[in-house]
Amino acid sequence: MATAELVLGLLSSGPAHGYDVKRGHDAWFPDSRPLAFGQVYTTLGRLERDGLVEVVDKTSGGGPDRTVYALTSKGRDHLADWLTDPVPPAWGSADEVLRKLVAAIRTGGDAAGFLARQRASHLRRIRELRETPADDDPTSPLVREYIVAHLDADLRWLDSALDRISEQRGAHQ
Amino acid sequence: MSGQPVLELESVEYSYRRNTALRGVSLELKPGEVVAVTGASGCGKSTLLHCAAGILAPDAGVVRVDGQDLSALPEERRAALRRTKVGIVLQFGQLVPDLPLIDNVALPLLLDGHERGEAHVAARHWLEQVGIADDADAVPSELSGGQTQRAALARALVTGPSVVLADEPTGSLDSRAGQELLDVLLQAARYRGAALLMVTHDNVVASSADREIRLRDGLIQHEVSLR
Amino acid sequence: MTLETLVQLSRSRTPADRSRVQLATATLALSGALLLGALRIARLGKGDLSEGVYSNYVAESGLRSGLIAILIILAVLTGGLAVQALRLGTAARERRLDALRLAGASRKQLRQLTVTDAAIAGLVGGLLSGPAYLLLSLLFGALPRMARILPGAEVLDLALWIPVVIAMTAAGAVIGSLLHRDGPLPPAAESAAHRRTGIIAGPVLIVLGLLTSRYLGYIASTIALAGIALLFLSMSAVWIRAVGRRLQRSSDPAYMLTGLRLVTDSRPASRICMLLGCCGFLAGTMANAIAGVHAENDRGGHAAFYTTGFGLTIAGLALVALTAMAGLIVGVADQLVDQRRQFASLTALGVDLPFLRRVIRRQLTAVAAPALATGLLLGTLIGLGRVVGGAVDPFEPGTLLIAVALTAGGWVLGQLGGTAAGYLLRNQLRDALDPENLRAA
Numbered sequence: 001m002a003t004a005e006l007v008l009g010l011l012s013s014g015p016a017h018g019y020d021v022k023r024g025h026d027a028w029f030p031d032s033r034p035l036a037f038g039q040v041y042t043t044l045g046r047l048e049r050d051g052l053v054e055v056v057d058k059t060s061g062g063g064p065d066r067t068v069y070a071l072t073s074k075g076r077d078h079l080a081d082w083l084t085d086p087v088p089p090a091w092g093s094a095d096e097v098l099r100k101l102v103a104a105i106r107t108g109g110d111a112a113g114f115l116a117r118q119r120a121s122h123l124r125r126i127r128e129l130r131e132t133p134a135d136d137d138p139t140s141p142l143v144r145e146y147i148v149a150h151l152d153a154d155l156r157w158l159d160s161a162l163d164r165i166s167e168q169r170g171a172h173q
Numbered sequence: 174m175s176g177q178p179v180l181e182l183e184s185v186e187y188s189y190r191r192n193t194a195l196r197g198v199s200l201e202l203k204p205g206e207v208v209a210v211t212g213a214s215g216c217g218k219s220t221l222l223h224c225a226a227g228i229l230a231p232d233a234g235v236v237r238v239d240g241q242d243l244s245a246l247p248e249e250r251r252a253a254l255r256r257t258k259v260g261i262v263l264q265f266g267q268l269v270p271d272l273p274l275i276d277n278v279a280l281p282l283l284l285d286g287h288e289r290g291e292a293h294v295a296a297r298h299w300l301e302q303v304g305i306a307d308d309a310d311a312v313p314s315e316l317s318g319g320q321t322q323r324a325a326l327a328r329a330l331v332t333g334p335s336v337v338l339a340d341e342p343t344g345s346l347d348s349r350a351g352q353e354l355l356d357v358l359l360q361a362a363r364y365r366g367a368a369l370l371m372v373t374h375d376n377v378v379a380s381s382a383d384r385e386i387r388l389r390d391g392l393i394q395h396e397v398s399l400r
Numbered sequence: 401m402t403l404e405t406l407v408q409l410s411r412s413r414t415p416a417d418r419s420r421v422q423l424a425t426a427t428l429a430l431s432g433a434l435l436l437g438a439l440r441i442a443r444l445g446k447g448d449l450s451e452g453v454y455s456n457y458v459a460e461s462g463l464r465s466g467l468i469a470i471l472i473i474l475a476v477l478t479g480g481l482a483v484q485a486l487r488l489g490t491a492a493r494e495r496r497l498d499a500l501r502l503a504g505a506s507r508k509q510l511r512q513l514t515v516t517d518a519a520i521a522g523l524v525g526g527l528l529s530g531p532a533y534l535l536l537s538l539l540f541g542a543l544p545r546m547a548r549i550l551p552g553a554e555v556l557d558l559a560l561w562i563p564v565v566i567a568m569t570a571a572g573a574v575i576g577s578l579l580h581r582d583g584p585l586p587p588a589a590e591s592a593a594h595r596r597t598g599i600i601a602g603p604v605l606i607v608l609g610l611l612t613s614r615y616l617g618y619i620a621s622t623i624a625l626a627g628i629a630l631l632f633l634s635m636s637a638v639w640i641r642a643v644g645r646r647l648q649r650s651s652d653p654a655y656m657l658t659g660l661r662l663v664t665d666s667r668p669a670s671r672i673c674m675l676l677g678c679c680g681f682l683a684g685t686m687a688n689a690i691a692g693v694h695a696e697n698d699r700g701g702h703a704a705f706y707t708t709g710f711g712l713t714i715a716g717l718a719l720v721a722l723t724a725m726a727g728l729i730v731g732v733a734d735q736l737v738d739q740r741r742q743f744a745s746l747t748a749l750g751v752d753l754p755f756l757r758r759v760i761r762r763q764l765t766a767v768a769a770p771a772l773a774t775g776l777l778l779g780t781l782i783g784l785g786r787v788v789g790g791a792v793d794p795f796e797p798g799t800l801l802i803a804v805a806l807t808a809g810g811w812v813l814g815q816l817g818g819t820a821a822g823y824l825l826r827n828q829l830r831d832a833l834d835p836e837n838l839r840a841a
Contacts, residue, residue: 112395119385120397126380127399130352148377155376163213166389228502249506256504269499271413280503283405328503 003035007043008052008071008079015056015070018044030140031129031147044069052078097154101161112169115162122151122158177240179204179258179335179368180225185234187220194220196391197234202336202368207359209382210372217391218372222340225370227255239335256281260329260337260367262358264344266321268313268328274300275309278327285332299327302364303357319350326358330365337362339371343378355381401509410516412496423485423730424521424572425528427478427723432529432568433536434475437550438468439560440533444551455548456705467549470713473625477675477720482525483575484671484727486518514580515573522572526565530558546708598634602627610786628681628778629674636673636771640666643766654755658762661735669767672728676768677775679721680810684779684803686710686717691802692783725768729821732760736825736832743832756829761822769814776810777803 010016010024018040025035044067047053052075057068071079097118104111126148134140180202187195194217202208210218223229224236227243236243238258243251255261268277275296276283282292300306303323305316313321322342329337342358343351355378362369373379380399387394401409412418441464449459457467497510505513537550609624616623640662647659662669693706736743743756780803 116387116395116397119387120399123376123380123382123385123399126377130377130381152376159211159213162387162394163389166394249508252504252506252509261502263502267499267502269496269503271417271496272409276408277503280500283409284401284500284503284505284509286401286405288402289404289408332504 002082003039004043004047004052005079005082007040007047008075008082011053011069011071012076012079015068017066017068021069028139029143030135031144047075051075097158105165112162112165115158115165119155119158119162122155126151176203178202178237179239180370181235181237182221182225183235183237185221185224185231185236187217187224187229187231194391195224195231198388198391198393199234200386200393200396202370204335204368205363205366206384207362207369207382208371208384208386209379210370210386210388211374211379212388212394214374216388218388219340221388222338222370222372226259226261226338227251228261253285256285257332258334258336260326260332260334262322262325262329262337262339262342264341266313266318266325268321268324270313273310273312274305274316274324277313277324278331280328281332295331296327299331299361300324302330302361303327317350318345319354322346322354323357326354326361330361330367333365334367336368336370337365339369339373341373341375342371343373343375348377351375352377401512406512406516407520409500410513410520412493412517414492414496417493417496419730420485420488421517421521423488423727424482424518425525427482427485428522428525428568428572429528429532431475431478431482431571432526432564433532434471434478435567436529436533436557436560436564437536438471438475439564440537440551440553440557441468441471443556443560454551455546455708457546457549457709458551470716474716474720477678478723479571479575480675481720481723481727482521482572483579484675484724485730486521486575486579488731511577511580515576518576518579519569519573522569522575523565525572526568529564529568530561533557544708546704547712549712595634595637598630599638602629602631602634605630610782613786625678625682628775629678632674632677632771632775633670636670636677636767637666639770640669640673640767647762647766654758654762657759658766661759661763662766669728669763672724672731673767673771675724675727676721676771676814679717679724680772680775681779681782682775683714683717683721684776684806685782685784686714686779687776687802687806688780688782688799689784691799721772725817725821728764728767729824732764732821733825733828736828739832744834747833751833753826753830753833756833757822757826760825760829761818763818764821765815765818767814768817769811772810772814773807774810776806780806 006025006028007021010021010028016024018037021044022035022037022040025040044053048055048069051072053069054072055067056070059066059068100114101111103109104114129144129148134144178201180200182198182200184197184199185195186193186197196217198217198221200208210221212218220229224231227236227238230244238254241254243254246254268274269280272280275293278299279287279289279292279296282295283289297306297309300309303326305320305323305327308316308320308324313324316324322345326342329339337358339358343354346354358369358371359381369382371378371382379385383400384396384398386396411421441458444458444464446461448461451459453459457463497505497513500510500513533550534553537552540548540550541552605627606624607627609620609622609627613620613624644659644662644666647655648663650656650659687710690707690710693710743751746756780799783799
């Protein structure tokens, strides 16, 4: 996960508190899981250790929520490199759906039923996304379309998995 | 009246010369309900829609529109029922090529014996609803695929049907135009209070339904609520 | 459906449909004019008229009925062309009817639309037949006396015009009703059984007609002609498919494509084949008769009389044959428009214009040349005498020579027709090959 680089990106417009970084992230990716505070502070700590960010201000008490961070020039270079490099295509990552399906088939569970329910759940998610209008900023519609496209790809795979399972069942009968 | 299904299919079977498309499919559509029929190519979903529309006569089983058994009606009455109670949208609009949009949309009313002026008033209203009132005098060849589909939608709704049947309504459009049309379709059907049966292989279209019915080899494989 | 809607919807405004209706209207107008001519001559009454004013064909009461019969036969032949014209553009028309059906039109309404469309063509044709007759009578009036077979129109003839207008409207309606089909066309509806019946029934009718012509006169001639038509229709269907199959096995891609096109759509070709065959046959019988007259000049000494009659009939038949060829060409043009997408994909495979012109030329000549040649051969050999029940001359070796010459002539004419068609259709072919069509639905 490129949370570290995202945090660099969120700091690129100017120094900010950890709280602002979290809020900024959630505004960039409104349809994704919100960033946890704990993760923000561990990430900032690691970036500071690597010299990619620096503490520019510490107000009263000096708790982590009162610390203001800024990008170093090394951090700015790192961000630029990250934005230039393409992402290597993912390995067949065994996500939850695939794990459940394989386990269901191997253990003789109701794989077709699971797939049907999974389809419904994916379809519902697409509708939720379509029913709440995307924010009127340059990136929100992009993020939205990305998620829908991926759900759609999942659904297509779910479709062919359903067909394959039905065929196998037909062949065994 | 509310609660009574506007469209019922009971163990509908249909075979083409070489292959069997439907092997006994039953379904019900409640007023205002949106249902998506999905499945791989050749699973029988278009045949199902054509049977529901009365375009094809099933080999066995019953199709009821607003409680009326289609096969029990003479052809003339069946066509009239199709005209007034059922709206149909197919993949490529299927408009009459030489008629301007306003006449194309007014067509079901004209065929029903309405005066031209009166039919045009209703047609214009629906052209506005689907957002192409400015193209009322254009002929279909002058329009984009999205506009053609909107006109087909206006034509389907002009008689105030209780059910709209759509066969791959976005199939000929790119994803953006498709989504726009889908929104117009859902909105217009809701505005009219019509039930909507959509045959589609597009997951985005299917996701907007209250229910998904998935066909496989002419049978219902599963049916899930999306609400 | 109100009357306004009926009229509005029946008149399709697509370019293909418009040219189809114009062609049908024109042929029905010609047919109506010929019918008017027949009625005009019939109005002259039964007695003999002055040969100083009228052509002998009109003046002599015995010949008058023959002339009337010929005009009616020509009217029916041109009417047949209207049927052919209305059949054009079937695929596009079916699509239009499908769209109307989707909008909720019932079968009865669709039938009403088709019938109204054809009836309007008939009505307009009927209305045009009056001026057309006027024009024809003026034209014939300018010819030598013997050829003035269409008497000039009089005010009283307006009364004849009304029934012709009604008859043409009715003819249009009947044609429309006969051509209308409720469902989509089943592919290859023409069965082998149909063809077999035609091949057996055709010759039976011919023999029957020829044997009884002495006693039944025109009725027998009509039977024989119907036999010829039936025989040509069923034979040409077999012949065209055979040619098509043989061409398909050829290694020349042009031949192969020609074959494919003939096999996939043989019906319009075989109908035109029939029409050309019949025209050839009748022209052959006339040629035989002319030869007979010239062989023995002692027959009343009126060589001009006979030659004019036969010549005019041949001219009439040539007109019908030319129109039939035009029909065939328009039919091919129609196919081109309908299948422009396939043609455009041929461009992608490297097919160019000269190549396609060769394909079209072959497709047309394969139909026209044998039909004309066979018709002429049969007509010349059988002779007019046998068909109308007149005196039959003993068979002369000279006739054989004429038959061979005419057969060759018919073949050449068919070839020329194909070449002309290729030339006339060059723009349509270029349009059809346009890669732009790959995008059209």
